[in-house]
Amino acid sequence: MAASRRPTLADVAREVGVSAKTVSRVLNEDGPASARTREQVLAAVARLGFQPNLMARNIRVGGPDTTIGLVIPDLANPFFGAVARAIEDTVGERGLTLLMGSSADDAGRERALTDKFLARRVSILMIVPSVGADHSHLKSHRAAGLPVVFLDRPGVGLSTDSIVSSNRAGAHDGVAHLVAHGHRRIGFIGDLPVKLYTRRERLAGYRTALQEAGLSYDRSLVANAHDQQGAATATAGLLGLADPPTALFAGNNMVALGLVAELARSNRKDIAVVAFDDVPLAEALEPALTVVAQDPEEIGRAAAATALSRLDGDRSRARTITVPTRLIVRGSAERPAPALQEA
Amino acid sequence: MAASRRPTLADVAREVGVSAKTVSRVLNEDGPASARTREQVLAAVARLGFQPNLMARNIRVGGPDTTIGLVIPDLANPFFGAVARAIEDTVGERGLTLLMGSSADDAGRERALTDKFLARRVSILMIVPSVGADHSHLKSHRAAGLPVVFLDRPGVGLSTDSIVSSNRAGAHDGVAHLVAHGHRRIGFIGDLPVKLYTRRERLAGYRTALQEAGLSYDRSLVANAHDQQGAATATAGLLGLADPPTALFAGNNMVALGLVAELARSNRKDIAVVAFDDVPLAEALEPALTVVAQDPEEIGRAAAATALSRLDGDRSRARTITVPTRLIVRGSAERPAPALQEA
């Protein structure tokens, strides 16, 4: 079958015997139109299955497109999925549609995605910045009125709104909780790369908590992993040390999954655990997993609300919103530390 | 600061002292251009920060936009997140960008989203159909060459490609596994609404497995839930029956989370479980959770591959691709059934 051309405004106009502009008026409820004309137009639209070309409209009107560009590291990571849903819910009321892409935490892919989004004249740009990415090329866009929001991590080379979790305080609280249960050798498995903002912040919180407890920072207790498999390996590595930790802190949700899986596999019930970011079934584990929960819904909601207020003309200084984390005590930190060997 | 207009092709042309078409040629590597001109153009482009307006280009070229529209029930559901990632990976090689939206399993929202996508002239439309949605309005679009693919469930009123899991066989295998371990009273907690395709298929598989074992179908052992909380309630309800089940089958990932959480909360280690769709940490539970795993990556990949082949002119009959599920035995079905009370 021949691929029949999609009907245009002109087709509808011809069908009814009016001008294109009249059809446009009816459809956009712009200017006046007689009841009879309106009826006929609407009928023809339905008959032909006409759908206005939004791109053509946008071209002519000149304003930004009714889309919002969102760059996240991984569409399949539930944390970012939850953030995305909250964003969609909030901007959806304004009729904005989500244009999404995964950067895989690669600066080049992130740049390619943002460029694509800019070429589409998105009305808002939201980015989870990758390590090594520079955002100074966005200065002119922001100056021209494009709201740009950084999510989860601050961006580099551009002063604009950022929404982050209370990484440092959260990690501190989690580690302090382990300390309170008597642990003195606490391992830390962070995200990769090590320059990642969240990794550094959470490590800083870990170090502060150790310091407050008078514990020295032992580099050999710090490991890194970017996925579940790597976290399992890192866990096994730490537990295989000559002087192994009695407790472990997981730096993010993926690390938590690998870490907990490895402890289960090796049947190490004697290791205390706290994880940063909540995971499903945390409460069904034995013992139930104590976590420093993030609030992805609030991160997404705050990001969207901030961007919308910018869109509405808010020209105040760039702000950084820190969304609080919350320690959820479930039991996995309560394995008592073994009695000290020395003295 | 004044929102300065974004530079256009004409601006670049003026800056260099050439015609707009020449700039266009350089940028698209269309026709020839002297090395000197090319250089000057590129320099001006960089200087002005020019980015071609993709919408304007598309209007003129007339073809579909380089976007793919994807309607899923919930951006935050990890199953659909994994599907989306696989789609993005596959179509990304063709330079297509993802336009996404959540339908919340509502036919009206689904329709609003698809209409938006059509108005944007997406080159591919992928939909997880909601119960009650009719898709006959897409007939003309598909006839005009727009690839339409249904994901996870078949659509209604339109004959086109669909990608689904082997729901019936998978559920059958899971339930048969419970039967093999001696269970004769097996509860089923399915998704809502009850007319949902996957719910019905999986229930059918459950019934077949019972039948094969010579077990009668007991309506009181079938419950429903759409979220984790509801699944927990349903679980408690089934276990509170006068003649309660000794084993439970969870109809999807969300149900599985609620069901397992409830069993943990009420400390019911005596209940055997198999879940449809894998969940994180399944192997770390005690006992580890046996599941009928779906393959979201393959679903996404197959959907994208099918759509791309349509885009390349494949006009063969609509196909339904069934992606196999896989029973992953981990232990939660191995709680022996109690000895029969009677006879």
Next chain:
DNA sequence: ATGAAAGCGCTAACAC
């Protein structure tokens, strides 16, 4: 209440 013409930013089809 409706229409004609011009133009948004870009490229196809011809010039030269």
Next chain:
DNA sequence: GTGTTAGCGCTTTCAT
């Protein structure tokens, strides 16, 4: 190698 003209589908502006 480069420029000119026309036109994609729509809306703005100005008529009538």
